[in-house]
Amino acid sequence: MAEHETAARHRTPENPGSEVGAFLRRRREQLAQRWADEPLFRTVFTVARDEAVEAGRVVVDALAQVAGHGRVEDPADPGFTVVREQLSRMAAARARTGLTPSRVSTEVDALRVPADELLVAELPDASAEHVRACTTALTVLMGTLRLVVMETALSEGEALIDRQRLQLLEVATPVIRLWDGIVAVPLIGTLDSARSQVVMETLLESVVDQQARFAILDITGVPTVDSLVAQHLMKTVAAVRLMGAECVVSGIRPAIAQTIVHLGLDLGTVITRASLADALGYALRRLGADIVRAAPGGAQAR
Amino acid sequence: MNDDFPRPGAVSVPVLRLGDVLLVTLQGDLYDGMAARLQQDIAQAIVDSRVAGVVIDISGVEIVDSFLGRVLAEIAAHARLLAARTVVAGMRPAVALTLVELGLTLPGLRTALSTEAALELLGRADAARPGGPHRDAR
Known part of the structure; x- marks a missing residue:
């Protein structure tokens, strides 16, 4: 040299x-x-x-x-x-x-x-x-x-920011198996189109993987709903239905319900429940299972 | 999707009869000629064997366009006229997403996760009439 x-x-x-x-x-x-x-x-x-x-x-x-x-x-x-x-x-x-x-x-x-x-x-x-x-x-x-x-x-x-952005995309959208044939996605934070896409894809994939007949979209953690988010919800519901499962939207807060009505959005074809628990109860009943309180004597009450 | 020249393996789609249900399994691409022939075959089979339901399994379909969406809707409409119910089974996530993006949500078409679930759905609808097991128990 x-x-x-x-x-x-x-x-x-x-x-x-x-x-x-x-x-x-x-x-x-x-x-x-x-x-x-x-x-x-x-x-x-x-x-x-x-x-x-x-x-x-x-x-x-x-x-x-x-x-x-x-x-x-x-x-x-x-x-x-x-x-x-x-x-x-x-x-x-x-x-x-x-x-x-x-x-x-x-x-x-x-x-x-x-x-x-x-x-x-x-x-x-x-x-x-x-x-x-x-x-x-x-x-x-x-x-x-x-x-x-x-x-x-x-x-x-x-490099750290890039890594975290990727992690956020994956981690922020976990699909949870609540029961045999019931999966749920708790959505937290603002939904943009990139995240909506990831949510939709992971939910549909898990519907196939778990052979789930019910998919619950819980939007308790979503601070605001605009027409874009509503459109995304409708799309997810339609896609889940096309695959042969049923989609339930839960956790719509009063303020968000007002916004949706105010915007004139029609969620008429979407099954909604107040909370994730209600949605789970609905899905279980539709699957033929029922939730009962155990009787004090130990016998099962109907 | 023109169909001017013959394609190997793209001759016709088999229509199988299982009890009182017709089972149609779509695989790969569906061309104009095939689709028209399939619609005819299904209508003929419903009339001949007087089945109560048609199950279309599209789990082998990877790519979809508006044409396939329309074909499915038309088959369902034909079957309904002939008093048979149609269930589309096993749609892949990518296919479902594409159909939704195309705006083809196929209202009025019944769907199931798998062929088994579709047969169960058709069977249960029949059984539900005389005091069915599920909804009425509630």
Whole structure:
């Protein structure tokens, strides 16, 4: 690879990047010790300080490698790939404690101060220009680190949101088998067209799987019903009927009943019951089962 | 769905007689010529054998269009004129969804989960007349 060439080219004392890299390698131990006391490391590695020091060493190594490549301003440098996971873990831990991204960013920036002090202390008799060039390179390097941390943390968050959106779609629509041949879907939350579709499909699938003769749609947890939701209910009821089962809608709250009447929607073909219990009772009776209270003597009363 | 050239295996749909019920099993695509012939066959069979019910099993049908919906409705209408009840059995979820999206809710057509349930439905409707077991017990 051409890496040897670049490294050789940058080893000249005029290159502040490689000098910063060499400095980081020399002061690795001291830096790791001082960083372990910074809030960013302290809060993640609460158990043992040694772990924090070790993590600090890894980060210092990565920074030294990036500086050695002479690409202090490049967040895509391969040197960062090693520490990406660790950095995102630290940023995520800080975000969990309720810190805003800008505060996390400030904490990452706080790592620069001890490094800066050490670097300046190491160059007591260098020219002012040389010192400035070195500190600038270090500052840019730490800025890049900050960028990498935030980038990793944010992409992590996006992946989490995507995963949760999918989970919500699946989890929010469980089909429950209430009895032999009776399935129910308790709908909770606002229904949009994507969710309606999932609900309809899972309900129909379970009607086939369970050979259910009754399907109960419980809308107790649906806050509002508009014409779209009503249309979806009608469609579900029609599809369930086509498959040879019967659909009961339960849990229509008084306010929603008023809305439906107000909108002039005709749910005349839909069987409705006040509560899930009523719907279950209806379905059981239609299946030929009956619910009876046990008599005090133990005998079954009819 | 044109039917200009013969298709292998798409000759005719068998109509089976089980007691006083006709059983028709649809599988795969249904073409114009087949559908017309099926309607004729069913009507003829009802008249010949004086059955009380027709069960159409469409559990083998994966894809549906408005044509199949209309054919089913027409068969049911013919059978009703000949004093036989029609039950469509085993419709797949995807087929039911498509029919509903097409606006074909097929009112007046009876449905059942499976062929067995359909036979039971037809049998119970007969038995229900002289003090049936289910609804009247309640």
